[in-house]
Amino acid sequence: MNQKLKEKIRLSRSVLEARTITDDGPGTILRDVEIVLEAIGGGVQVGGKSANLPPAMLPHLNERMAHPIELKMQRALLKDYPNVAGVYILLRTLGLVVAEKKKIRVDPERLSIWNGMNPVEKYFSLLECWLVYAQPGILGGEERRDSDNQLTKHLPTILLAPLTTWKSACRVGNAGWRLQLVDAWSFQLMARFGLIVTRGDRGEMQEPSSRGWFPGEMKATEWGQAVASRLIQTTLEMLPEDDENELSVYAAMDLDDSAQEQVVARAFQPCFPELREWLRPPSAQFLEGRYAFKITLSDYEPLMRRIVFDADCSLDRVAVEILKEFKFDFDHLYRFSYRDRMGQSWEVLSPEVEEGISGAEIAVGNMDVKEGTNIEFLFDFGQCWSFNLHLEKILPPDPEAKPCVILERFGKPPSQYPGLDD
Numbered sequence: 001m002n003q004k005l006k007e008k009i010r011l012s013r014s015v016l017e018a019r020t021i022t023d024d025g026p027g028t029i030l031r032d033v034e035i036v037l038e039a040i041g042g043g044v045q046v047g048g049k050s051a052n053l054p055p056a057m058l059p060h061l062n063e064r065m066a067h068p069i070e071l072k073m074q075r076a077l078l079k080d081y082p083n084v085a086g087v088y089i090l091l092r093t094l095g096l097v098v099a100e101k102k103k104i105r106v107d108p109e110r111l112s113i114w115n116g117m118n119p120v121e122k123y124f125s126l127l128e129c130w131l132v133y134a135q136p137g138i139l140g141g142e143e144r145r146d147s148d149n150q151l152t153k154h155l156p157t158i159l160l161a162p163l164t165t166w167k168s169a170c171r172v173g174n175a176g177w178r179l180q181l182v183d184a185w186s187f188q189l190m191a192r193f194g195l196i197v198t199r200g201d202r203g204e205m206q207e208p209s210s211r212g213w214f215p216g217e218m219k220a221t222e223w224g225q226a227v228a229s230r231l232i233q234t235t236l237e238m239l240p241e242d243d244e245n246e247l248s249v250y251a252a253m254d255l256d257d258s259a260q261e262q263v264v265a266r267a268f269q270p271c272f273p274e275l276r277e278w279l280r281p282p283s284a285q286f287l288e289g290r291y292a293f294k295i296t297l298s299d300y301e302p303l304m305r306r307i308v309f310d311a312d313c314s315l316d317r318v319a320v321e322i323l324k325e326f327k328f329d330f331d332h333l334y335r336f337s338y339r340d341r342m343g344q345s346w347e348v349l350s351p352e353v354e355e356g357i358s359g360a361e362i363a364v365g366n367m368d369v370k371e372g373t374n375i376e377f378l379f380d381f382g383q384c385w386s387f388n389l390h391l392e393k394i395l396p397p398d399p400e401a402k403p404c405v406i407l408e409r410f411g412k413p414p415s416q417y418p419g420l421d422d
Contacts, residue, residue, distance in 0.1 A: 005159065008229040015226035016271040021120045026223050027194030028066035029087075030122055035064050036087045040097055043105035052078040052139060053088060053104070067191070069201075069213045079139045082184035082213055086192065089134050089185060090126055092343045095282040099343065101372070113279060120272050123193075125279040127227075128264035130189050131155075133281050137345035139185075150186055151231070151260055158195050158228040161220040169198065169215040184214045191215075195224030234267035284340065284368035287311060290395040291364050292407070293375075295322060298386040303411030308395065310403040311365030315348050319359060321404045322377060322387060326413040332380035334359070340368040370394075383417070 023030045039061050046054050053061070058081050062068050065083050078085050091097040095110045114122065131151040157172050169187065190196045200216030220228075238259050269275050288311050295305045305325050309318055315336055323330050336348040336359065346367070351360040369375070371394055377387040 005229070005232070008159070008225055009233045012226040012229035012233070013271060015222060016230060016268070019223060021123050021272070023119050025194060026123075026221075027192050029126055029189070029192040029194075030119060032066055032083075032087050032192055033091065033122075033126065035066075036061070036084065036091060037096065037106055037111070039064070040091075040104060040106050043103045046099075046102055046104055053084070058084060067188075071213065079136075079185075080213070082188040083192070085139055086130075086185040086189040089136065089138050090129050090189075092138050093129050093134050093281050094125070094279055095342060096279075099341070100370075110279070110282070117277055117279065118274055120274040121277045121279075124264060124268055124272070124275055127193060128278070129281070130186070130193075131231075131264060132260055135344055136185060137339065138343035151263070153183075154186055154190065155228050155231060158190065158220050158224045159232070161196060161218055161224075163220055163222065163225065166199065166217040166219055169218045172218065187215050187218070190224070193224075193227075194221055195227060196220050230267045230271070231263060234263050238263060238266065281342065281344075284366065286363070286365045287368070287394070288365060288397045290398060290401065291391060292393040292395060294390045294392050295325075296388050296390075297326065297413070298388065300411070300414055303413065304408070305406065305410070306392075306408035308401075308405045308407060309364050310401070311363060311397070313364050313403050315359035315362050315364065315367075316351060317404070318364065318389075319350075319377065319379070322389075323379065325406065325409070326387075328379065328385070328413070328416045332382070334377065334379045335381075336375055336377055338367065338369060338373060338375040341370050342368075385416075 019026065039057070040053075044053065044057065046052060055075055055077055058076060058078060061084055062081050067083055069081065069083055071080060073080060078088065088097070092099075095107055096114060097104055098107050117125070131154075134150060160172050161167060187196075187198060191198050196218050197220075198215035198218045201213050265275075265278065290308050290310055292306065292308045295307060297303055305322075307321065307325065309321070319334050319336075320330055333350040333352060335350075337346070339345055347356060348359050348362050349356045351358045367375075369391055371391055373391045375389040375391070377389055379385045379387065
């Protein structure tokens with residue numbers, strides 16, 4: 001495999017430099033993005049917690065896409081139309097589309113930046129967004145947790161796919177690298193970027209009982225393998241020199257998060273002089289104020305507390321105050337899980353956990369959440385006490401107020417260790 005990969009890397013730069021990127025190719029991604037932006041326009045009323053496109057508009061939007069898909073479902077959701085869902089995930093991640101209460105709309109400031117970019121800049125901004133930043137959690141429902149991002153998950157898919165023959169999409173890679181129905185949006189994006197070609201669907205060819213679209217067979221394109229090879233080459237160049245790095249389709253897994261955020265730019269700017277500007281996900285801004293939460297404990301309603309936290313309070317402080325109110329000892333690990341304004345999923349963990357984002361480092365005002373957001377606070381991974389923090393209101397800052405104020409108490413908390421404390 002290494003010899004074949006070396007040959008692909010050797011040829012990749014000449015393939016890339018010979019390609020002209022326009023609104024019409026490679027792939028249909030730029031046309032599909034414009035179709036979805038036009039459909040959303042000034043705003044679309046939505047329902048549901050994930051603020052997705054409403055089911056009623058999806059069949060019509062699907063028909064307008066460059067590659068419509070056929071679904072045999074009565075009331076399909078956005079996740080069931082991966083050709084639309086993949087584009088929508090990119091637009092939400094880049095801030096081109098924003099959610100406000102029960103409406104989604106195109107952000108005019110971000111759109112103005114987008115319209116000022118050339119096709120090369122648009123194409124690689126979208127490619128980077130997909131490979132490094134995009135999360136299927138924007139769609140709600142089932143998520144995969146077996147890899148950090150699409151860079152580490154799908155580069156092997158492209159490089160291991162044949163160029164001239166068809167191969168089952170479910171069997172690309174090794175035995176431990178199976179791709180599932182929840183990856184359908186990424187397969188659609190790979191095809192829309194012109195990296196692969198697909199035919200048939202899994203429902204027709206393998207699993208008649210499965211719901212939703214998933215490619216039956218696939219093969220790579222010369223452009224796709226050149227893109228993937230160039231990324232692998234750049235990955236190896238970015239790894240520390242003292243590492244014993246093997247030439248492998250899985251090399252990107254050895255990059256840390258900050259390095260992965262640089263790899264697409266470093267790979268393609270030398271090949272495309274027109275690539276000068278990037279559109280990347282907007283940075284979360286610290287939002288001053290006082291955050292009023294209604295806090296409940298699963299299976300113990302109507303037990304409830306209303307607590308206001310200052311924006312400067314760390315999530316570790318929030319955990320301490322909640323457990324104090326519910327008369328629990330702070331003697332186990334915890335996890336906060338939530339979605340920010342862009343629909344991205346986040347997990348914040350106890351400071352004692354070595355990997356991940358620490359609750360001591362993130363303040364309430366850094367979470368970039370809006371009113372109505374629900375945050376899960378899971379305490380004690382053995383007992384699994386699940387608290388829900390519903391953000392009722394973001395109040396103006398009050399320098400005279402205490403960092404934590406209890407507004408209301410209702411109900412008697414349960415024993416932390418049922419059967420032992422009785």
